[in-house]
Every structure is written in C-alpha cells, then in structure tokens.
Amino acid sequence: MKKIINQPKDVVEEMVAGLVGSYPDYLKQVPETLVVARTDEFDSVALVSGGGSGHEPSHAGFVGDGMLSAAVCGQVFTSPTPDQIYEAIKATDKGKGALMIVKNYSGDVMNFDMAKEMAEMEDIEVASVLVDDDIAVEDSTYTQGRRGVAGTVLVHKILGGLAREGKSVNELAVYGEALVKDIKTVGIALSGATVPEVGKPGFTLDDDEMEYGVGIHGEPGYRREKIKTSSEIAKEVVGKLKAEFGWQSGDSYGVFVNGMGATPLMELFIYFNDVKALLEADGIKVAFTKVGNYMTSLDMAGASVTLIKLDDKRVSLLNEPVHTIAW
Amino acid sequence: MKKIINQPKDVVEEMVAGLVGSYPDYLKQVPETLVVARTDEFDSVALVSGGGSGHEPSHAGFVGDGMLSAAVCGQVFTSPTPDQIYEAIKATDKGKGALMIVKNYSGDVMNFDMAKEMAEMEDIEVASVLVDDDIAVEDSTYTQGRRGVAGTVLVHKILGGLAREGKSVNELAVYGEALVKDIKTVGIALSGATVPEVGKPGFTLDDDEMEYGVGIHGEPGYRREKIKTSSEIAKEVVGKLKAEFGWQSGDSYGVFVNGMGATPLMELFIYFNDVKALLEADGIKVAFTKVGNYMTSLDMAGASVTLIKLDDKRVSLLNEPVHTIAW
Numbered sequence: 001m002k003k004i005i006n007q008p009k010d011v012v013e014e015m016v017a018g019l020v021g022s023y024p025d026y027l028k029q030v031p032e033t034l035v036v037a038r039t040d041e042f043d044s045v046a047l048v049s050g051g052g053s054g055h056e057p058s059h060a061g062f063v064g065d066g067m068l069s070a071a072v073c074g075q076v077f078t079s080p081t082p083d084q085i086y087e088a089i090k091a092t093d094k095g096k097g098a099l100m101i102v103k104n105y106s107g108d109v110m111n112f113d114m115a116k117e118m119a120e121m122e123d124i125e126v127a128s129v130l131v132d133d134d135i136a137v138e139d140s141t142y143t144q145g146r147r148g149v150a151g152t153v154l155v156h157k158i159l160g161g162l163a164r165e166g167k168s169v170n171e172l173a174v175y176g177e178a179l180v181k182d183i184k185t186v187g188i189a190l191s192g193a194t195v196p197e198v199g200k201p202g203f204t205l206d207d208d209e210m211e212y213g214v215g216i217h218g219e220p221g222y223r224r225e226k227i228k229t230s231s232e233i234a235k236e237v238v239g240k241l242k243a244e245f246g247w248q249s250g251d252s253y254g255v256f257v258n259g260m261g262a263t264p265l266m267e268l269f270i271y272f273n274d275v276k277a278l279l280e281a282d283g284i285k286v287a288f289t290k291v292g293n294y295m296t297s298l299d300m301a302g303a304s305v306t307l308i309k310l311d312d313k314r315v316s317l318l319n320e321p322v323h324t325i326a327w
Numbered sequence: 328m329k330k331i332i333n334q335p336k337d338v339v340e341e342m343v344a345g346l347v348g349s350y351p352d353y354l355k356q357v358p359e360t361l362v363v364a365r366t367d368e369f370d371s372v373a374l375v376s377g378g379g380s381g382h383e384p385s386h387a388g389f390v391g392d393g394m395l396s397a398a399v400c401g402q403v404f405t406s407p408t409p410d411q412i413y414e415a416i417k418a419t420d421k422g423k424g425a426l427m428i429v430k431n432y433s434g435d436v437m438n439f440d441m442a443k444e445m446a447e448m449e450d451i452e453v454a455s456v457l458v459d460d461d462i463a464v465e466d467s468t469y470t471q472g473r474r475g476v477a478g479t480v481l482v483h484k485i486l487g488g489l490a491r492e493g494k495s496v497n498e499l500a501v502y503g504e505a506l507v508k509d510i511k512t513v514g515i516a517l518s519g520a521t522v523p524e525v526g527k528p529g530f531t532l533d534d535d536e537m538e539y540g541v542g543i544h545g546e547p548g549y550r551r552e553k554i555k556t557s558s559e560i561a562k563e564v565v566g567k568l569k570a571e572f573g574w575q576s577g578d579s580y581g582v583f584v585n586g587m588g589a590t591p592l593m594e595l596f597i598y599f600n601d602v603k604a605l606l607e608a609d610g611i612k613v614a615f616t617k618v619g620n621y622m623t624s625l626d627m628a629g630a631s632v633t634l635i636k637l638d639d640k641r642v643s644l645l646n647e648p649v650h651t652i653a654w
Contacts, residue, residue, distance in 0.1 A: 002517045002537065004594040004630060006556045006601075011593060014557075018596030021603055022584075022616040056592035190329045210329065229333045230341075257349075262589040264625050265383035266338060267331040269345030274333075276348055289349040293620070298591050301626070303331060 001199045003299075008196035012053045012075055019060055023325045026064050034080070035088040036060040037070040040323070044163045045172060046070065046092035049101040049156060050085065051108050052077040054195070055216060058153060058295045061326025067160035068324075069098075076195050076298070077217045079107035085115030089124060097125030097169040099176070101155055103148025104132035127169050129176030131155050133185040133306065135244050136213025136222055147215050150258040150295035151183035151306045154318070157327065161317035179314075184244050186237045187304035189214035189260065190227065193297045212236065216260070216297045230267070234274035237305050242282070245307065249283025254318060256289075256306040261296035263303055268292065275305055288318045294326065328526045330626075335523035339380045339402055346387055350652045353391050361407070362415040363387040364397040367650070371490045372499060373397065373419035376428040376483060377412065378435050379404040381522070381625045382543060385480060388621075388653025394487035395651075396425075403522050403625070404544045406434035412442030416451060424452030424496040426503070428482055430475025431459035454496045456503030458482050460512040460633065462571050463540025463549055474542050477585040477622035478510035478633045481645070484654065488644035506641075511571050513564045514631035516541035516587065517554065520624045539563065543587070543624040557594070561601035564632050569609070572634065576610025581617075581645060583633040588623035590630055595619065602632055615645045621653065 005011050012034060019036060020029045028039050035050075042065065049059045050072030059071035069092035074080035089098045098119065102112045109130065116126040133151030140147050159176050167175070189211050192201030202218035205211060210228070213221030228236075247253070257272040259265070272291045279286055287310045295304070308314070332338050339361060346363060347356045355366050362377075369392065376386045377399030386398035396419035401407035416425045425446065429439045436457065443453040460478030467474050486503050494502070516538050519528035529545035532538060537555070540548030555563075574580070584599040586592070599618045606613055614637045622631070635641070 002535065002554050002628070004515075004517070004557045004560065004590065004598045006558055006597065011597060014597045014600050015593045018598075018600035018603075018618070022582075022596065022599050022618045054591070054593065056596070061592075188331075190331070208329065227329050230331045231333055233331065255349075261591050262626060262628075263331065264381070264588050264623060265388075265620075266342045266381065266625070269349065269383070270333065270338060270341045271331045271345075272349050273341050273345035276345075291345070291349045293592075296591060298593070299589060299628070301329070301589075 001194050003196060005196055011196050012073055015053065016073055026325050027060065030087055030091045033084055033087045034073040035070055035084060035091060036063055036073065037091055038064050040065055043094055044166060045096045045169050046089065046094065046098040047101065047160055047163050048088045048092065048098050050074065050080050050088065051103050052079060054298045055295050057326035062153065062156045062324050064322060064324035066164055066320060066322030067156050067327060079105065079111045082111045082114035082118060085112055086118040089115060089119045089126060093124050099159065099169055099172045100126065100128040101152065101159065102128050102130050103152050104130050104145055105142045106144060107142060125169050127173035129155065129173060129180060131180055133183045134215065135184045135240065136186050140215055141219040142217065149185050149187060149216050150256060150304045151185045153294045154183055154256060154306065154308055155179060158314060158317045161320050182309035183306060184241055185304050185306040186240050187214055187302060188212050188233060189300055189302035191262065191301040192218050193300035214302065216295060230271050231274040234271060234278055238275055238278040241307050245309065247284060252285045252287045252310040253279065254288030254308040254310050255279065255286055257291045258295050258304045258306065259293040260300040260302040261293060262299045262301040268303055271303055287315050328521050330523060332523055338523050339400055342380065343400055353652050354387065357414055357418045360411055360414045361400040362397055362411060362418060363390055363400065364418050365391050367392055370421055371493060372423045372496050373416065373421065373425040374428065374487055374490050375415045375419065375425050377401065377407050378430050379406060382622050384653035385622045389480065389483045389651050391649060391651035393491050393647060393649030394483050394654060406432065406438045409438045409441035409445060412439055413445040416442060416446045416453060420451050426486065426496055426499045427453065427455040428479065428486065429455050429457050430479050431457050431472055432469045433471060434469060452496050454500035456482065456500060456507060458507050460510045461542065462511045462567065463513050467542055468546040469544065476512050476514060476543050477583060477631045478512045480621045481510055481583060481633065481635055482506060485641060485644045487649065488647050509636035510633060511568055512631050512633040513567050514541055514629060515539050515560060516627055516629035518589065518628040519545050520627035541629065543622060557598050558601040561598060561605055565602055565605045568634050572636065574611060579612045579614045579637040580606065581615030581635040581637050582606065582613055584618045585622050585631045585633065586620040587627040587629040588620060589626045589628040592619065595630055598630055614642050
C-alpha cells in the first residue's frame with residue numbers, strides 16, 4: 001500500500017483537521033467529534049448526513065448554505081456511531097428539527113435510527129430519508145435492499161434547497177421519499193479500493209478486466225468481463241437504467257457521471273459524452289448535467305452514472321447557487 | 328491499460344465534446360477547433376491559456392468570468408499547434424488584445440510565440456506570462472529552465488481578476504511577471520501516468536517507492552526512496568520551498584495542495600494538514616488555502632504543494648467569486 005498518510009488509524013481525524021483547516025470560512029468541526037458543520041448562521045431545518053469516510057468530497061464537501069448543515073465522518077467505510085450523529089443533530093438544530101439523509105447500509109440505518117431516538121428524547125423533531133439509488137443488485141454485503149451511492153449528492157442538493165425555502169421536517173421527508181424513487185445509479189469498477197487499515201485492495205481485477213455494478217465499498221457487482229470501450233459500457237449501463245425507469249421520448253432527465261476516485265476527469269467526460277448520446281437517441285431531454293468526483297471510493301478506478309427524473313422544480317433546485325467547497 | 332475511453336486517438340476530441348456538452352452554460356467550443364471558450368459576454372483583455380491535455384480540469388475548467396477567456400486543448404501531453412492558439416485569441420479578442428498564460432515547456436513556448444506573431448499580423452496586441460513554478464529541477468525532459476505546473480492555476484485566478492478590473496495587456500503582463508516569481512511548487516509521485524496512445528505508464532515505481540520532484544508529464548524528479556509518512560514528506564517538500572523563498576516569521580503565504588489525479592482527497596487533506604503545521608511552526612501566516620485536483624497528470628498518484636507569497640491585493644483576487652466549473 002502506498003498512500004500519503006501518517007498512521008492508518010489516524011486518517012479520519014487528520015482528514016477532518018485538514019478539511020476544516022483548509023476551508024475555515026465554510027466548515028467548522030464540532031468540538032470533540034468528527035462532525036463537520038457549516039460556519040454561517042441559518043434558521044431552517046437542519047440537514048444532517050454522513051457515513052463512513054473514504055467517499056470524499058462526500059459528505060463534508062456538501063456542508064454549507066443550500067445543502068447540508070452537518071456531515072458526520074465515520075471511520076473509513078464504517079458507519080459513524082449514534083452519539084456522533086446525535087452530536088451533529090444537536091449542534092445544528094435551530095428549534096425546527098432535523099432531517100437525516102442516510103445511504104442505505106445496515107450499519108448506517110441502525111446508527112442514524114438510534115441517533116434519531118436520542119434526539120427525540122431531547123424533544124428534537126427528526127425524520128430521515130433513505131437513499132437506495134444503486135439498482136445494480138438487490139441486497140449486498142452490507143445492505144438489505146439496494147445500496148445508497150452517488151445519487152445521495154443530488155438528494156443533498158435538492159432537499160438542501162427546499163430546507164432553505166423554509167420547508168418543515170415532515171415536508172422535506174415526504175418530498176425526499178418521492179425524490180429518491182426517481183434517482184437511480186449504476187457503477188462500474190476498473191480496480192479495487194485500499195482501506196488504509198487493511199493495506200490491500202478489497203478486491204482485484206485482472207489487467208484487462210472490469211466489473212459492472214460494484215458498490216462504493218467494493219461490494220460485488222453483477223458481472224465481470226474484459227474491459228470494453230466507453231460507448232459499449234455506456235450502452236450496458238444506460239440499458240439497465242432504461243429498463244428500470246421505463247422512460248419515454250420527451251421525458252426530462254438529469255445525468256450525473258461520478259468518478260470513483262482514481263479515474264481521470266478526461267475519462268469521465270468521454271463516458272458522459274457516450275451516455276448523453278444514448279439518452280438523446282431515445283428522445284430524452286437532458287435538462288441537468290454534472291461530471292466529476294463527488295462520491296468516491298478511496299483510490300478505486302471506475303465511474304457511476306446516476307439519472308434523475310426531472311420536473312421544473314427539481315431543475316431549479318439543482319441549479320441554485322450554494323456555498324459549499326465541493327458542489 | 329484500462330481506461331474508460333473509445334479509440335486512444337480520439338480522446339481529446341471526445342473529452343472536449345463531453346466538457347462542452349456537460350457544461351453548456353459555461354463553455355462553448357470554437358467551431359472546428361479544440362478551443363474551449365466562455366459563453367458569456369465580456370469586454371476586457373482576453374486571457375488565453377492551454378497546453379497538452381491530460382491535466383484536467385486544467386485549463387478548460389478555469390474558463391469563465393473572472394478567470395480565462397479560452398483554453399486550447401492540445402493532444403495528450405502535447406502542445407497545441409500555433410493555429411489553434413491563434414484561433415483562441417481571435418475568438419476572444421474584444422479589441423483590447425490578449426494575454427497568454429503559458430506553462431514553461433519548450434513546445435508550448437514555441438507554439439504560443441508563433442500564435443502571438445500570427446495575431447500581431449492581424450493587429451491584435453498580445454503578450455504572454457511564462458509560468459515556471461516547479462523548483463524541483465532546472466531544465467527537464469521538455470523544458471529549458473523550470474517547468475510550469477500547478478501554480479499556473481493561481482496565475483489564472485489572479486490575472487483573471489485583474490483583467491476583469493479592466494487592466495491592459497501590458498499591465499497584466501507586468502503584474503504577471505512579478506507574480507510568477509512569488510509562486511513555487513514541488514511535486515511528488517507514487518505512480519506514473521499512462522498516456523492512452525502509449526498504453527503503459529511513462530515510468531514505474533516499486534510497490535514501496537516514491538519520487539520527489541516528478542513533473543506533470545512524468546519527467547524525472549530529484550530523488551527516489553521508500554515511501555515515507557505524510558508528515559515526513561511534507562518536511563522535505565516544505566524545506567525545499569523554504570530554502571527557495573527564504574521566508575521570515577510573520578510573512579503571509581497561500582497554500583495550494585494539488586492532487587495528480589489518482590490520489591484520494593482524503594490523502595490531500597492529510598498532507599495539507601502536515602504542510603500547514605510546518606508553515607505555522609515557522610510563524611508563517613497562512614492567508615489562503617486550496618486543496619483538490621486542479622492540475623492533474625492523467626492517472627498519476629501523487630500531489631504537489633504550491634506556495635504563493637501574498638499581499639492584501641493577491642488575497643482579495645484569490646477570494647473573488649468566479650464563474651467556472653472547476654475553481
């Protein structure tokens with residue numbers, strides 16, 4: 001393992017220090033926690049997310065006006081503990097309660113639920129939205145149902161905008177539940193990620209091999225085969241998304257191509273180009289686009305395609321300016 | 328070689344299509360060229376940069392209000408041709424002339440100079456600022472003198488702000504020449520980058536080996552050794568920068584930690600943390616910070632540290648909002 005780190009056990013603590021130290025105008029650390037919160041004043045429902053670290057810039061990079069109020073940084077690929085999540089809620093609740101945005105992993109679901117109970121005992125209203133956008137497989141190494149992956153970033157953005165408009169916890173939860181059904185993702189991997197404390201990749205692929213449907217912690221996908229061209233990969237991935245959405249010519253979608261961490265932007269733009277061509281050939285109106293590294297998996301090479309069904313309100317919320325380091 | 332591409336010979340063309348296709352509100356392609364220009368109206372001196380592709384988001388990601396007017400995308404790690412650079416100047420000159428920001432590589436210097444001559448024959452006033460911030464080595468595979476690397480992004484930002492203020496070509500060139508002397512960079516690599524048309528890494532390092540001072544095209548650095556901890560690497564790199572700047576306690580500097588492409592953000596934040604601690608131990612006031620992947624080298628693992636000597640004007644220009652996809 002070659003990484004620019006000090007002791008593997010300290011990576012999250014040092015990363016949080018680096019995050020807050022490099023962007024002090026945006027981010028502050030809640031004392032004695034691994035919770036990163038926005039620095040500015042606000043008066044809306046608190047939006048709290050987080051999960052295992054290793055997916056940077058998720059989620060701390062999306063903390064700020066118009067998106068999250070706080071992000072809880074768990075150990076690498078490990079859910080944060082309930083008390084840390086509770087600290088995030090307590091630090092950002094303005095008397096209007098908190099909405100938690102949770103990726104669907106069993107550990108996260110359990111710990112965010114326990115934090116919710118802790119907050120409710122303090123009379124803080126809390127609801128949650130569970131993101132399960134990864135359609136590649138049902139149930140997985142750490143998941144009942146479908147995994148929550150890159151689509152979570154779009155949920156942060158849209159619900160963040162609605163929270164800023166002054167929506168209540170319940171309104172956000174209801175809107176979020178419907179929203180998540182219209183966001184779907186399929187990833188591919190060209191290499192595995194190495195967790196610092198493990199010291200070797202979570203899985204390996206041959207020099208000419210790729211895998212469809214890999215999760216953001218290296219959970220198994222649905223097929224391995226020799227690497228194909230970008231346009232052939234796009235055809236497979238868009239075909240899977242189409243079967244799931246069942247779209248019709250004239251429908252409006254957003255396209256979000258996300259890098260897994262070690263894949264150059266050049267490849268992401270080429271892949272986006274092929275994905276977009278397939279959607280347009282189907283008569284889909286591409287009304288929002290985003291390309292870059294947003295929900296990564298340490299040093300995994302690969303990319304995911306997230307599609308979101310759009311209406312005018314969602315397009316407007318996705319395009320609103322925000323004050324974060326990574327959107 | 329495993330990459331999400333189609334034909335290696337088409338990567339730059341398809342990347343430019345993807346860039347412009349994904350961010351049409353920001354970027355447009357100058358017809359029949361690989362020049363990416365800003366979409367909005369402006370009335371100031373045109374700022375033109377570019378160079379070989381493979382350093383994304385540089386330079387096209389910095390095209391927009393407050394930074395570049397246009398970026399010329401050469402083939403991978405290959406200077407753009409003079410006629411392409413000339414097209415970028417012609418497409419963005421508003422009668423006030425153009426300033427070219429050029430990284431110091433022999434091919435770039437020659438081709439930007441020829442483009443300048445072509446523009447001058449059309450009575451367009453053109454000057455250039457040569458960026459040679461990489462202090463690791465003197466002369467290199469493709470360079471006389473020092474190489475131009477990540478510090479170029481800071482030059483885009485500061486001169487972009489001054490151009491927006493209405494400064495003339497000559498004023499920008501004079502300011503830029505002094506500015507470049509106050510920006511210095513040292514990079515490290517943990518792995519080599521693979522150019523698509525070559526198909527294998529430009530250099531290889533052992534599983535436990537790193538190299539100090541590698542260039543952004545994989546040009547040799549100044550020492551190979553077993554990988555050290557982030558804080559030990561920071562000590563070496565900051566020591567080199569200190570020797571060059573000769574700073575004194577109380578001086579004000581900006582810190583820019585840049586990823587080479589395949590290094591996770593987590594590591595960049597940890598590395599930043601160690602760099603900042605060393606500067607603060609020397610009594611340096613860290614007045615600007617930036618961490619992320621801005622001047623990459625395809626899929627190279629590694630990072631560079633750029634320091635910039637600051638005054639109030641530079642801090643203000645670095646912090647001004649801009650409208651680009653990658654700043």
